[in-house]
Amino acid sequence: MDAGDNNRVVVFDTTLRDGEQAPGCSMTLNEKLRVANSLKELNVDVIEAGFPAASPGDFEAVKAIASSIEGPTICGLARCNEKDIDHAWNAVSNARKARIHVFVATSEIHRQHKLQMAKEEIIRSAVDSVAYAKSLCDDIEFSPEDASRTELDYLAEVVEAVIKAGATTVNIPDTVGYAVPGEFSNVFKYLVANVYGIEKIRLSAHCHDDLGLAVANSLAAVQSGARQVECTINGIGERAGNCSLEEVVMAIKTREEAFGLYTNVDTRRLYPTSRIVANVTGMHTPRNKAIVGDNAFAHEAGIHQHGMLQNRATYEIMRPEDVGLSRSNLVLGKHSGRHAFRERVEQLGFTLNDSELNRCFEEFKHLADRKKDMYDADIEAVIMNVDVGKAGPWLIENLQIKAGTGKAAEAELTLIHADGFKNTEMAKGDGPVAATFQAIEAITQIELELKNFEVRGVTVGDDAQGEVTVTVEYNGQSFRGHAVSTDIVESAAIAYLEVINRIERRQNSSKTVNNPE
Ligand code: KIV
Ligand code: ZN
Numbered sequence: 001m002d003a004g005d006n007n008r009v010v011v012f013d014t015t016l017r018d019g020e021q022a023p024g025c026s027m028t029l030n031e032k033l034r035v036a037n038s039l040k041e042l043n044v045d046v047i048e049a050g051f052p053a054a055s056p057g058d059f060e061a062v063k064a065i066a067s068s069i070e071g072p073t074i075c076g077l078a079r080c081n082e083k084d085i086d087h088a089w090n091a092v093s094n095a096r097k098a099r100i101h102v103f104v105a106t107s108e109i110h111r112q113h114k115l116q117m118a119k120e121e122i123i124r125s126a127v128d129s130v131a132y133a134k135s136l137c138d139d140i141e142f143s144p145e146d147a148s149r150t151e152l153d154y155l156a157e158v159v160e161a162v163i164k165a166g167a168t169t170v171n172i173p174d175t176v177g178y179a180v181p182g183e184f185s186n187v188f189k190y191l192v193a194n195v196y197g198i199e200k201i202r203l204s205a206h207c208h209d210d211l212g213l214a215v216a217n218s219l220a221a222v223q224s225g226a227r228q229v230e231c232t233i234n235g236i237g238e239r240a241g242n243c244s245l246e247e248v249v250m251a252i253k254t255r256e257e258a259f260g261l262y263t264n265v266d267t268r269r270l271y272p273t274s275r276i277v278a279n280v281t282g283m284h285t286p287r288n289k290a291i292v293g294d295n296a297f298a299h300e301a302g303i304h305q306h307g308m309l310q311n312r313a314t315y316e317i318m319r320p321e322d323v324g325l326s327r328s329n330l331v332l333g334k335h336s337g338r339h340a341f342r343e344r345v346e347q348l349g350f351t352l353n354d355s356e357l358n359r360c361f362e363e364f365k366h367l368a369d370r371k372k373d374m375y376d377a378d379i380e381a382v383i384m385n386v387d388v389g390k391a392g393p394w395l396i397e398n399l400q401i402k403a404g405t406g407k408a409a410e411a412e413l414t415l416i417h418a419d420g421f422k423n424t425e426m427a428k429g430d431g432p433v434a435a436t437f438q439a440i441e442a443i444t445q446i447e448l449e450l451k452n453f454e455v456r457g458v459t460v461g462d463d464a465q466g467e468v469t470v471t472v473e474y475n476g477q478s479f480r481g482h483a484v485s486t487d488i489v490e491s492a493a494i495a496y497l498e499v500i501n502r503i504e505r506r507q508n509s510s511k512t513v514n515n516p517e
Contacts, residue, residue, distance in 0.1 A: 010228040012046040019232035042269040051077040052091035053084040066095035075099035080129035089136040099139040107146035127165040134166030141169040148174040177210025181220035188224035204228035214243035233277040246291040271324035272349030279384040282469035334368035381484040393418035411435035448472040
């Protein structure tokens with residue numbers, strides 16, 4: 001650990017690894033790159049970009065992030081075997097700063113029932129793997145999975161052994177979210193007091209939120225010697241999720257006098273990053289979510305509003321602008337120019353290059369023709385969705401719906417294919433959305449199993465945009481499609497077709513790989 005840097009808490013973001021493992025949160029390569037870019041702008045120290053041995057898609061995503069994102073350390077996860085470690089290294093080795101993260105479970109329940117390995121065997125496997133990883137990369141993190149349920153003396157033995165083998169960060173996971181703050185704090189104090197060489201490495205906390213204690217446990221850990229917190233944007237992750245990055249970072253910043261610590265995170269990027277992850281995953285934050293929820297800075301009660309008018313600090317412990325919330329009721333409309341649009345996009349915390357800005361501005365103009373007032377959430381939706389439904393090969397040319405009470409709805413749909421042909425189908429269904437999905441399947445000849453259908457109003461008013469997220473299964477694999485439009489049936493059609501397009505593109509690319517001619 002750097003001398004003189006003992007008050008800095010390293011922020012290790014695992015949105016793209018532990019977060020992405022959560023049901024319904026899987027992301028495409030482009031989505032992962034978009035999230036990785038926003039994490040870089042947030043100035044996190046480490047991005048755990050994935051688990052390269054898990055699948056070829058994971059490997060490619062970690063490699064693409066390592067090759068294109070400069071600034072944070074890029075980390076790949078590996079189990080304790082050479083094959084996993086080789087995959088992780090091959091994926092991250094292009095990064096300016098690379099890390100391999102090796103893990104094995106150490107608790108009795110995992111030793112007996114999952115691994116069927118004795119204590120000594122686990123230590124040997126951990127040491128051999130850390131030493132092997134160290135022969136490839138200087139920066140090695142080791143995690144004893146389920147550490148919080150591991151016997152303390154055995155945990156200390158494992159930690160001491162991996163430090164000797166070359167680990168530079170040792171991460172203590174509360175894998176099943178079982179710990180409570182006092183107890184978790186004691187684990188760190190025990191390791192600090194009993195492990196030879198512990199002062200040479202960085203201790204880290206990795207907490208899950210099964211009891212709603214992930215942030216509290218992470219803060220207890222930093223008060224007892226941890227100088228890295230592992231977290232995810234919006235707290236997404238397995239089951240109840242991981243420690244929420246925005247909450248732990250703002251607790252350290254807002255209560256500086258309590259912790260005496262700091263992070264390098266640019267907190268003004270928290271809100272935009274949260275919106276990007278919510279949009280990409282379709283996992284929207286509850287309105288009352290700390291820091292980034294819609295109500296986090298809303299004051300409704302008259303007595304609060306009165307106090308706020310006298311002095312904001314009466315009821316506000318953080319300033320909305322410090323977390324990047326620059327909500328405004330400034331409404332843009334169809335007469336707003338490119339300059340005003342660009343300014344608002346920047347105030348909302350998005351960084352777009354010229355070509356992205358041009359595409360978004362065009363989309364904004366189309367939307368402004370259909371919608372009287374454009375709110376911030378409309379602009380965010382334009383940015384997040386500007387290319388959705390345009391990647392093909394199928395594009396919607398025309399969709400007509402006939403629906404009424406007491407009879408089946410009818411959809412007449414025309415799709416154009418990138419190969420130059422077009423097809424029209426009529427289909428019936430219980431409602432307009434079901435009829436549209438039937439028509440899409442009839443034309444594309446791809447049948448999906450709809451698992452979940454969610455509609456959300458992006459803004460208010462009778463011309464508000466509707467955001468549709470569909471989760472479907474195809475050949476046992478889960479896919480998510482997402483679109484926004486002023487017409488909910490159109491959003492649903494674009495979201496459904498987005499999934500079909502992804503499947504067809506994947507089928508075409510595997511045909512090209514297997515059969516180059
Ligand atoms: O929760 C956990 O134990 C993990 C490890 C792989 C660090 O995610
Ligand atoms: Zn985890």
